[in-house]
Amino acid sequence: MATQAxxxxxxxxxxxxxxxxxxxTLWWREIVRFYRQPTRVxxxxxxxxxxxxxxxxxxxxxxxxxxxxxxxxYLDYFYPGALIMIVLFTxxxxxxxxxxxxxxxxxxxxxxxxxxxxxxxxxxxxGGTTLSAVQGMIFLLFxxxxxxxxxxxQVLLVALVVFLVSFSLTALGFAIAWPMDxxxxxxxxxxxxxxxxxxxxxxxxxxxxxxxxLQVVMRVNPLTYGVAALRxxxxxxxxxxxxxxxxxxxxxxxxxxxFGLAWxxxxxxxxxxxx
Amino acid sequence: MVSKVAVxxxxxxxxxxxxxxxxxxxxxxxxxxxRTALNGVSFDVRPAELFGLLGPNGSGKTTLFRILSxxxxxxxxxxxxxxxDAAQDPASLRRQIxxxxxxxxxxxxxxxxxxxxxQGHLYGLRGSALKKRVGEILARVGLADRAKxxxxxxxxxxxxxxxxxxxxxxxxxxxxxxxxxxxxxPGARRDLWQYLQxxxxxxxxxxxxxxxxxxxxxxxxxxxxxxEGNLVALGTPTELKSEIGGDVIMLDAAHDxxxxxxxxxxxxxxxxxxxxxxxxxxxxxxxxxxPDVVEAFxxxxxxxxxxxxxxxxxxxxxxxxxxxxxxxxxVSAVDKKxxxxxxx
Numbered sequence: 001m002a003t004q005a006x007x008x009x010x011x012x013x014x015x016x017x018x019x020x021x022x023x024x025t026l027w028w029r030e031i032v033r034f035y036r037q038p039t040r041v042x043x044x045x046x047x048x049x050x051x052x053x054x055x056x057x058x059x060x061x062x063x064x065x066x067x068x069x070x071x072x073x074y075l076d077y078f079y080p081g082a083l084i085m086i087v088l089f090t091x092x093x094x095x096x097x098x099x100x101x102x103x104x105x106x107x108x109x110x111x112x113x114x115x116x117x118x119x120x121x122x123x124x125x126x127g128g129t130t131l132s133a134v135q136g137m138i139f140l141l142f143x144x145x146x147x148x149x150x151x152x153x154q155v156l157l158v159a160l161v162v163f164l165v166s167f168s169l170t171a172l173g174f175a176i177a178w179p180m181d182x183x184x185x186x187x188x189x190x191x192x193x194x195x196x197x198x199x200x201x202x203x204x205x206x207x208x209x210x211x212x213x214l215q216v217v218m219r220v221n222p223l224t225y226g227v228a229a230l231r232x233x234x235x236x237x238x239x240x241x242x243x244x245x246x247x248x249x250x251x252x253x254x255x256x257x258x259f260g261l262a263w264x265x266x267x268x269x270x271x272x273x274x275x
Numbered sequence: 276m277v278s279k280v281a282v283x284x285x286x287x288x289x290x291x292x293x294x295x296x297x298x299x300x301x302x303x304x305x306x307x308x309x310r311t312a313l314n315g316v317s318f319d320v321r322p323a324e325l326f327g328l329l330g331p332n333g334s335g336k337t338t339l340f341r342i343l344s345x346x347x348x349x350x351x352x353x354x355x356x357x358x359x360d361a362a363q364d365p366a367s368l369r370r371q372i373x374x375x376x377x378x379x380x381x382x383x384x385x386x387x388x389x390x391x392x393x394q395g396h397l398y399g400l401r402g403s404a405l406k407k408r409v410g411e412i413l414a415r416v417g418l419a420d421r422a423k424x425x426x427x428x429x430x431x432x433x434x435x436x437x438x439x440x441x442x443x444x445x446x447x448x449x450x451x452x453x454x455x456x457x458x459x460x461p462g463a464r465r466d467l468w469q470y471l472q473x474x475x476x477x478x479x480x481x482x483x484x485x486x487x488x489x490x491x492x493x494x495x496x497x498x499x500x501x502x503e504g505n506l507v508a509l510g511t512p513t514e515l516k517s518e519i520g521g522d523v524i525m526l527d528a529a530h531d532x533x534x535x536x537x538x539x540x541x542x543x544x545x546x547x548x549x550x551x552x553x554x555x556x557x558x559x560x561x562x563x564x565x566p567d568v569v570e571a572f573x574x575x576x577x578x579x580x581x582x583x584x585x586x587x588x589x590x591x592x593x594x595x596x597x598x599x600x601x602x603x604x605x606v607s608a609v610d611k612k613x614x615x616x617x618x619x
Contacts, residue, residue, distance in 0.1 A: 018399065025396035029382065036384045036425075105378030109441060112344045113397035114369040269348060269365070 022115040023123035030127025048139040052082040079146035080230035081203025087166050090132035095173030099183050117266040128170035136162040148234045164251040165226040171258035178265040202227045222254040294322045297481040303352035312338040314504035323479040327495030334501040336485040340453045344374045373447035377454045381437050383427035398445035412440045432463030452484040489586045507593040519584040522561030526554040527578040
């Protein structure tokens with residue numbers, strides 16, 4: 001019988017899990033969850049191609065007479081923009097899982113674990129980044145059909161740009177999703193702010209042809225630098241308003257700012273219910 | 276209300292009196308935007324105790340659970356678990372506790388093993404030690420043979436057991452459970468409670484469990500009964516029931532219950548409580564009282580019942596109304612519907 005209430009010696013867990021192990025395990029979960037849902041995998045592989053072909057072909061024949069984007073065929077002009085769009089959609093929408101996790105209760109069990117919030121942000125954001133960057137790189141396989149032929153160094157640079165854009169947008173998605181309790185509201189924000197952001201990033205039409213106020217908007221839009229960097233790498237001949245190093249630097253800054261924002265959101269502790 | 280709570284003697288000699296409390300809830304107040312969920316609640320949970328937090332829906336027990344599990348900071352007051360303050364030192368507190376939520380927190384797309392492997396990483400366990408521990412805990416909850424199957428294929432009872440395994444994986448000294456038997460059939464419910472008792476006896480884990488079910492509350496070592504954000508009673512189930520004098524007599528009034536109550540009070544000098552069309556009386560020797568009261572008011576009483584006091588009577592005794600109000604009754608009806616759905 002229990003005649004004393006002293007606790008038995010139990011194997012103690014290490015004092016703290018640190019940041020990397022929890023971040024790794026959260027990243028791993030994002031990846032496993034992704035490939036266990038076959039429809040998501042199909043969507044990731046097929047949607048880029050469909051978007052590019054449908055939008056590109058449609059625009060190409062409709063606006064040929066304008067001759068806007070230089071001498072390029074529109075399908076070629078649109079290629080970098082399509083890649084950014086794919087990355088944008090995947091990055092933002094993978095972070096809808098934050099809302100689902102919160103609703104289902106999974107997030108609660110992470111929040112009561114002795115895990116620094118930095119690890120939660122890092123794990124979730126890198127999970128989303130991986131998925132969207134991989135999707136972006138798969139789309140790169142179609143590059144030869146857009147008249148793009150890259151050497152290994154260029155491929156690496158493109159991969160870096162794709163990673164930075166994925167990371168910053170996923171972090172942004174995390175920051176938006178964290179305080180939300182419904183995915184409908186999340187969709188609302190995405191439609192209101194993020195799709196317009198892509199529309200004025202130089203993905204669909206070049207900066208030079210736009211009106212004055214729109215040019216200002218395009219210049220402060222971080223996505224513009226992603227599109228410009230990709231276009232510069234893919235079509236070295238085409239005139240670019242932004243040199244590659246400055247675009248890269250802008251993307252790095254944007255990534256850090258978005259991660260900081262996500263971190264701040266996740267570190268709020270309040271007197272309001274967490275779920 | 277709090278001051279009214281009598282600190283009664285301990286249930287048995289097993290409990291060590293001098294031991295510092297494992298959980299100390301000190302005058303906690305919590306307000307949401309428009310309503311007060313907790314209105315100055317205080318109690319202690321002792322080491323290796325199975326402590327129940329009993330209350331109807333909306334009594335504040337889930338709010339208290341959120342505060343103890345560090346998900347929320349209380350508006351005022353302190354919650355201390357194993358010496359760590361929930362508001363000031365959540366990181367240390369989180370290491371001490373295992374938490375089982377009412378909602379499903381396991382990932383249905385992962386296997387049982389993967390869920391626990393993931394959980395172990397969050398607590399800094401890794402490698403072969405983690406592997407061994409996952410195997411151990413899966414065997415403990417009787418799911419070793421289903422380790423490699425996805426949780427989405429599990430029954431409700433099995434999913435609950437995985438939840439419990441998640442909460443216990445890192446050997447916490449304190450286990451917090453929020454209505455853990457929600458949606459379980461009676462068999463699975465009994466299994467879970469037996470397991471909690473075993474944890475207390477064999478591993479000396481202190482368990483705090485919230486519930487709205489009387490029969491579950493009966494199984495606790497000690498109970499805190501909550502109502503509308505206040506602690507209305509604290510003690511062992513036996514103590515709480517013994518404070519009701521003798522038997523509980525319920526009369527169904529044929530006409531006007533409050534009028535009947537007035538008459539009974541005047542005639543027999545007993546305390547009465549009117550609930551709907553019923554009059555409730557606590558009295559020793561209920562069987563002798565019944566013929567007297569029936570004879571005294573012919574035609575006024577439709578039905579009469581005498582019973583030994585149950586925990587529900589403690590609640591009525593302290594609050595003057597039934598455990599389930601109209602609103603919560605509908606909620607429990609929804610619960611039942613859910614259960615039916617699951618079984619189908």
